[in-house]
Amino acid sequence: MVRSYQKSSDAFARATDVIPGGVNSPARAFGAVGGTPVFVDHAEGAYIFDLDGNRYIDYIGSWGPMILGHAHPKVLKAVQEAAVKGTSFGAPTEAETEIAKRIIAAVPSIEKVRFVNSGTEATMSAIRLARGYTGRDKIIKFAGNYHGHADSLLVAAGSSAATLSVPNSPGVTRGATGDTIILPYNDPAEIRSIFSRQGPEISAVILEPVVGNMGCVIPENEFLQVLREETTKAGTVLIYDEVMTGFRVAFGGAQSLQGITPDLTTLGKIVGGGLPAAAYGGRAEIMDHILPAGDVFQAGTLSGNPLATAAGNAILGDLANPAVYERLEMLGSQLQDGLDRAAGKIPHSVARVGSMMTLFFSPEPVTNWAKAEQCNTHQFARYFHGMLQRGIYLPCSQYEAMFISHAHTTEDIEATISAAEEVFADWD
Ligand SMILES: *Cc1c(COP(=O)(O)O)cnc(C)c1O
Numbered sequence: 001m002v003r004s005y006q007k008s009s010d011a012f013a014r015a016t017d018v019i020p021g022g023v024n025s026p027a028r029a030f031g032a033v034g035g036t037p038v039f040v041d042h043a044e045g046a047y048i049f050d051l052d053g054n055r056y057i058d059y060i061g062s063w064g065p066m067i068l069g070h071a072h073p074k075v076l077k078a079v080q081e082a083a084v085k086g087t088s089f090g091a092p093t094e095a096e097t098e099i100a101k102r103i104i105a106a107v108p109s110i111e112k113v114r115f116v117n118s119g120t121e122a123t124m125s126a127i128r129l130a131r132g133y134t135g136r137d138k139i140i141k142f143a144g145n146y147h148g149h150a151d152s153l154l155v156a157a158g159s160s161a162a163t164l165s166v167p168n169s170p171g172v173t174r175g176a177t178g179d180t181i182i183l184p185y186n187d188p189a190e191i192r193s194i195f196s197r198q199g200p201e202i203s204a205v206i207l208e209p210v211v212g213n214m215g216c217v218i219p220e221n222e223f224l225q226v227l228r229e230e231t232t233k234a235g236t237v238l239i240y241d242e243v244m245t246g247f248r249v250a251f252g253g254a255q256s257l258q259g260i261t262p263d264l265t266t267l268g269k270i271v272g273g274g275l276p277a278a279a280y281g282g283r284a285e286i287m288d289h290i291l292p293a294g295d296v297f298q299a300g301t302l303s304g305n306p307l308a309t310a311a312g313n314a315i316l317g318d319l320a321n322p323a324v325y326e327r328l329e330m331l332g333s334q335l336q337d338g339l340d341r342a343a344g345k346i347p348h349s350v351a352r353v354g355s356m357m358t359l360f361f362s363p364e365p366v367t368n369w370a371k372a373e374q375c376n377t378h379q380f381a382r383y384f385h386g387m388l389q390r391g392i393y394l395p396c397s398q399y400e401a402m403f404i405s406h407a408h409t410t411e412d413i414e415a416t417i418s419a420a421e422e423v424f425a426d427w428d
Pocket residue numbers: 117118119120121123146147148149208212213241242243244268269278
């Protein structure tokens with residue numbers, strides 16, 4: 001039953017000659033688990049197929065966007081119809097107004113929305129807007145939260161080393177991160193304390209309202225309440241980074257589950273239906289500070305391009321049906337129970353919100369980065385490769401969430417649980 005990865009392995013060697021590390025985004029390399037990445041030939045529904053002809057049940061879903069499954073017929077049709085009319089104009093189209101209206105209808109805190117091309121651009125632009133709007137410099141982010149790779153946000157950004165305001169990456173200057181304050185996630189006392197000392201200097205707080213980028217970590221209610229209270233009192237802009245959670249944990253995002261109204265929200269991943277698109281939006285009074293309505297600069301040659309807006313309109317149209325999220329919840333709870341049972345006595349905890357979840361090799365629930373760091377990543381690597389051999393494609397790091405799509409069936413979930421039972425059976 002041993003699967004061959006020979007063609008992937010050859011392809012990876014060729015890629016490594018011409019692309020740094022052989023990949024165009026580091027999460028795709030198997031750095032954290034060892035081995036060489038699987039090269040994809042094609043994908044359909046819940047499955048991906050590699051160059052060697054192996055089929056996998058896919059729980060990455062392009063790291064989030066594929067909530068309806070791969071190559072969804074409606075999305076393909078929308079993109080094909082848009083493409084024949086031209087792939088980019090650099091001039092406005094009505095499809096942009098249409099998708100803006102869909103987003104505003106889904107996420108009530110958003111009154112106006114601007115389209116960009118990646119989640120990185122969305123968070124970077126939202127931070128600039130918050131600073132321009134408040135006339136303040138400082139921002140707060142949380143250790144283990146990832147907001148893309150803009151310099152000021154590339155501190156304590158998930159799986160890399162998390163030290164106080166020390167940049168994660170060479171090339172990020174101390175100047176670029178000097179106004180970034182790092183706090184632990186889920187710690188309301190720390191928030192109260194920093195706001196009592198520095199509240200009037202803080203332009204924005206940005207957070208993942210359910211974390212995906214240190215694995216799935218669930219926020220505590222008091223943490224969320226205190227954040228909203230303190231930012232309101234201080235006139236600080238509260239930014240919900242829902243690039244991952246938007247249209248994933250619920251149609252209206254994490255904020256709709258939590259009953260919190262942020263000032264700005266960033267979206268990405270699902271909103272582009274698998275094409276490069278992202279967005280940021282919020283209160284009209286703040287959003288109208290963006291050029292050309294206001295004077296905060298932000299632009300993009302391909303922003304709101306017709307292919308991405310067509311895909312986004314198609315996917316959001318289908319997601320407006322609550323039955324989609326009911327099914328995702330049903331599949332999610334089936335998988336959570338099954339993995340929990342399969343892992344048995346191995347120290348572990350499973351965190352899940354809807355169709356987003358992580359099996360942590362940690363005896364305690366993971367609530368912040370310090371706890372996440374205590375996970376047994378060697379056990380994760382062993383689990384990952386055992387599952388891959390059995391045709392289950394999981395995120396290749398303990399610190400990434402897995403995603404279920406609407407295309408997964410209860411049989412797929414059962415097959416996944418059986419694979420996990422086999423993997424854990426000979427584990428001592
Ligand atoms: C993926 C992600 C980003 C970055 O989006 P890109 O499109 O990869 O630039 C930002 N924030 C969160 C929460 C994300 O999950």
